[in-house]
Amino acid sequence: MSFAARVRGLFAGPHWKIPAACLLLAAAVSMPSVAVPRDTSSVIVTFDITQSMSVEDVAMDGVPTSRIAFARAAMRDALGQLPCGSKVGWGAFTGQRTMLLLPPVEVCGNYDALLSSLERIDGHMRWTNWSRIAEGGVYSAVRAAQDVGHGAAVLFVTDGQEAPPLLHADTLARDINPGGVKGWLIGVGGDEAVPIPRTDDNGRRMGYWRAEDVIQVPEQDRAATTGPSHEELSALQGHYLESVAGHIGFRYRRLTGADSLRDAMLDARLAHREPVPTDLRWCPALLALLLLIWRFLPPVARSRAKLGAPPGG
Incomplete structure (x- = not known):
């Protein structure tokens, strides 16, 4: 046969x-x-690495920790909750510039690499001690997303501390979202103003910033009810970040845990349709x-x- x-x-x-x-x-x-068309997101997560992000006014498991460490831990947990096909990249902000560290890559195929690179984002990467969040940091984060293309969105994690302080007479000198890039401003920090740790070029603690060490808001620019300026102290500037977000077409939310980041990255506004390798x-x-x-x-x-x-x- x-x-x-x-x-x-x-x-x-x-x-x-x-x-x-x-x-x-x-x-x-x-x-x-098999490549199957699906709604997916591509997000550049930018971390503020200025010195105010070293303030330990948030907690993990009841233990006080720095804002940047809390943000990294929340992002680490959120990564594991994203569906395959999602793309995430990293950026770091200080001074007046956001630097793209890693363009968005697919989460499931690059999970270990994303976690490893995430753990290295901290104040040791800082190249200056001042910060212009709205006009500088967010503007360059939007430009980075535009350069990456493919519908990349922005997730900007910060406490909102402008240094030198933003005066009431200051206005945004340019449209910082001309391309209509979508995104979120994520606020991290406590509500009570506390001293900002001071570090040297190698990241070693040198005590705290004092009032005479930083630029304060001039008396003529202060409202009568605010009293003396205390730019050596830091708290989450939630109302300010919410205002900036509204101005540039972003949304704002406070970071309370991994769910805050996961839900923001899965926001339907950030999704676009593209072929995704599917098992x-x-x-x-x-x-x-x-x-x-x-x-x-x-x-x-x-x-x-x-x-x-x-x-x-």
């Missing part, structure tokens, strides 16, 4: 379900990923399982199933 005849015999008899299931299982093992091996594997169940189902149960009678009737 020829090989072709034997194969036909396997599938022609009553036991065809077993070789068919074997073929389906082989397909499940060897089947490559469909479960389809032939499921069919193989159903065939095997059908093959080894007791004869009585098969006959009852055909008649529509309940098994115990």
Whole structure:
């Protein structure tokens, strides 16, 4: 008997379900990923690494920790909750510039690399001690997203501390979101103003900033109810960040944990449709399982199933 005849015999008899299931299982093992159009997001997460982000006024598991460490921990947990196909990249902000550290890459295929690079984002990377968040940091973060393209959005994590302070007479000198890049400003920090740790060029603590060490708001620019300026202290500037977000077409939320970042990155406004490699091996594997169940189902149960009678009737 020829090989072709034997194969036909396997599938022609009553036991065809077993070789068919074997073929389906082989397909499940060897089947490559299939590009399926899906709504996905591409986000550049930018961390403020200025010295005020070293203030320890937030807590993890009841232990006080710095704002930047809290933001990194929340981002680490959020990464594990993103669906495959999502793309995430890193940026760092200080002075008047956001530097793109890593362009957005697919989360599942680059998970370990994303975690490893995330842990290295801190104040040791800082190249200056001043900060212009709105006009400088967010503007260059938007430009970086435009340069990356492919619908990249911005997630900017900061406490909102402008240094030198932003005066009431100051206005944004340029439209900082000309391309309509979508994104979120994420505020981190406590509500009570506390001293800002001072560090040297190597990241070593040198006490705290004092009032005479920093530029204060001039008396003529202060409202009568605010009292003396204390720019050596820092608290979350939530109202200011919310105002900036509204001005540039972003949204604002306070960082309370991984859910804050995950929900922002899964915001439907940030999604765009593109082919995403999708694992469909479960389809032939499921069919193989159903065939095997059908093959080894007791004869009585098969006959009852055909008649529509309940098994115990």
